[in-house]
Amino acid sequence: MRRREFFKASAGAGLAVGLPELAPLEAGPRIGRDLPVQLRMRTERLRRLDDILGGGDTYRVYLGEYQATKAVLRDGSYTDETGRSLLSVLAEQAQQAGWAAFDAGKSSDARSLYEASHLAATDAGDRVLAGNALAFLAYQQTSVNPQAGIDMAIESCRTAGAEAPSGVRALLHERLAWAYAVAGLASQTEQALRSAEDALSENDGLPQPDWAAWVDSRELQIMTGRCWTELRRPIRAVPVLESALARFDDAHARDKSLYLSCLATSCLAAGEVEQAATITTQVLELSAGVASVRPRQRIAPVLQELSAHRAVPAVAEAMDMAGV
Known part of the structure; x- marks a missing residue:
């Protein structure tokens, strides 16, 4: 009974108050090609927080990372190649912040961040991240308008393309399967799940992005x-x-x-x-x-x-x- 009352009290008291803001990476006025690499590695490390914490804890941290990279893009000087790399990182950070917002019940913030991610990924020429942004939007849309969710999930697979890493294709087809399931379409659900399984079974030799690394047979x-x-x-x-x-x-x-x-x-x-x-x-x-x-x-x-x-x-x- 004491344990039960503790859980009730902790939930009611809102013990999750959010993590403190993190010190940003130092970036001078002239941005070199190493900064996007460092930012992506930092994003990967921070993503591990989502394994054990809810979006109410992580949203402010992920949003801060996104805003800091946005400021670097706005204020810094860099080559076109470095700019595209920064935009790709920005798209990844926006997706992570959007997911935390969604998990915390901030649906409007999540949608805005997913849309910003899609724009940044498209501008960066990163089709794989652009497809994943659409998949996030589809996942959110599915509960409101199942057909719109299906259409967007199909577009996410098309955008990422058949050349996307196998883990990414598995993830996008999983989300398409979910959209079909919510709409009550059993045969289409089964087909999408088979496509995800086929992708997972491939050994395409491509490096799998960290944001899709959790997709495995158990998932x-x-x-x-x-x-x-x-x-x-x-x-x-x-x-x-x-x-x-x-x-x-x-x-x-x-x-x-x-x-x-x-x-x-x-x-x-x-x-x-x-x-x-x-x-x-x-x-x-x-x-x-x-x-x-x-x-x-x-x-x-x-x-x-x-x-x-x-x-x-x-x-x-x-x-x-x-x-x-």
């Missing part, structure tokens, strides 16, 4: 389970999600709680009320104090359905922890 399993959950196919979704999540570290609390919420949804769709309630309790425990709005948003429909089964002890525990 594809999770997306497959999420898609089948969205399509209300629990018999397909549950074993895939259970297998993938058995190897998922609790240290990645936000992501694991999000994926567990899909498992809870599918268990409930299969009529397994007690199992769904037990998983819901896990979601609430893992996400307590995490500065992300998404775990609670995803588990809310499950809690609403579980409320009809309060007599089941596991349900009562979950409802008590949720404070509903």
